[in-house]
Amino acid sequence: MADRSGIFAGDNPFEIARRWLAEAEPEELNDPNAIALATVDADGLPNARMVLLKDIEDAAFVFYTNYGSAKARELDGAGKAAFVMHWKSLRRQVRVRGLVSREDGPQADDYYASRSLKSRLGAWASHQSQPLASRATLMAEVARVTAQHGTSPKRPPFWGGFRVTPVEIEFWADGAFRLHDRFVWRRETPGAEWQIDRLSP
Numbered sequence: 363m364a365d366r367s368g369i370f371a372g373d374n375p376f377e378i379a380r381r382w383l384a385e386a387e388p389e390e391l392n393d394p395n396a397i398a399l400a401t402v403d404a405d406g407l408p409n410a411r412m413v414l415l416k417d418i419e420d421a422a423f424v425f426y427t428n429y430g431s432a433k434a435r436e437l438d439g440a441g442k443a444a445f446v447m448h449w450k451s452l453r454r455q456v457r458v459r460g461l462v463s464r465e466d467g468p469q470a471d472d473y474y475a476s477r478s479l480k481s482r483l484g485a486w487a488s489h490q491s492q493p494l495a496s497r498a499t500l501m502a503e504v505a506r507v508t509a510q511h512g513t514s515p516k517r518p519p520f521w522g523g524f525r526v527t528p529v530e531i532e533f534w535a536d537g538a539f540r541l542h543d544r545f546v547w548r549r550e551t552p553g554a555e556w557q558i559d560r561l562s563p
């Protein structure tokens with residue numbers, strides 16, 4: 363793309379995503395790595411919620427959650443997801459669509475181990491997306507798992523990562539008078555070559 367330069371420079375979309383996130387980190391009030399994750403349920407009804415992006419790898423994006431949650435059911439069921447990152451401070455967004463697989467091996471163990479003890483125990487205590495009788499019930503469950511697992515809990519088998527391997531990544535930056543810049547990387551399958559296009563705003 364002859365006219366793709368500045369913040370859009372480079373042919374590797376994962377490097378651009380990493381660069382934009384690094385630029386957002388000192389600017390955002392909190393959670394610069396927050397993404398709005400979209401899934402579809404078994405009836406095709408879309409669903410969306412925020413999660414925190416924990417890794418931009420060489421070929422995929424990784425976040426962590428509870429495998430019993432609504433989102434996990436939808437991710438496992440469809441095998442596909444989309445997400446968007448928006449930085450109000452930079453007036454930029456990144457959109458991703460792709461295929462989903464679980465990350466429930468050593469990488470998930472390492473990430474789990476890096477979390478605070480309270481967060482690790484919280485993961486054991488929360489039956490995410492299930493009805494909960496009261497806050498007190500949750501706190502009682504926290505006390506129970508704390509007594510059971512002590513100070514070095516293992517990663518719960520029902521908690522881990524998901525990896526989104528994109529077939530589409532779009533970078534958007536605010537322009538004067540709504541004449542924004544958009545560039546999209548698209549490919550038929552994760553193994554195929556990227557096709558890069560500028561899109562009308």
Ligand SMILES: Cc1cc2nc3c(=O)[nH]c(=O)nc-3n(C[C@H](O)[C@H](O)[C@H](O)COP(=O)(O)O)c2cc1C
Pocket residue numbers: 393396409410411412413414415425426427428431432433434490491
């Ligand atoms: C800024 C922000 C970050 C969040 N990060 C996560 C996350 O990394 N993992 C997660 O499971 N839930 C996270 N949540 C909570 C989810 O938005 C959601 O409430 C929860 O995962 C249950 O979603 P589900 O019922 O669709 O599975 C976050 C919420 C917010 C507002």
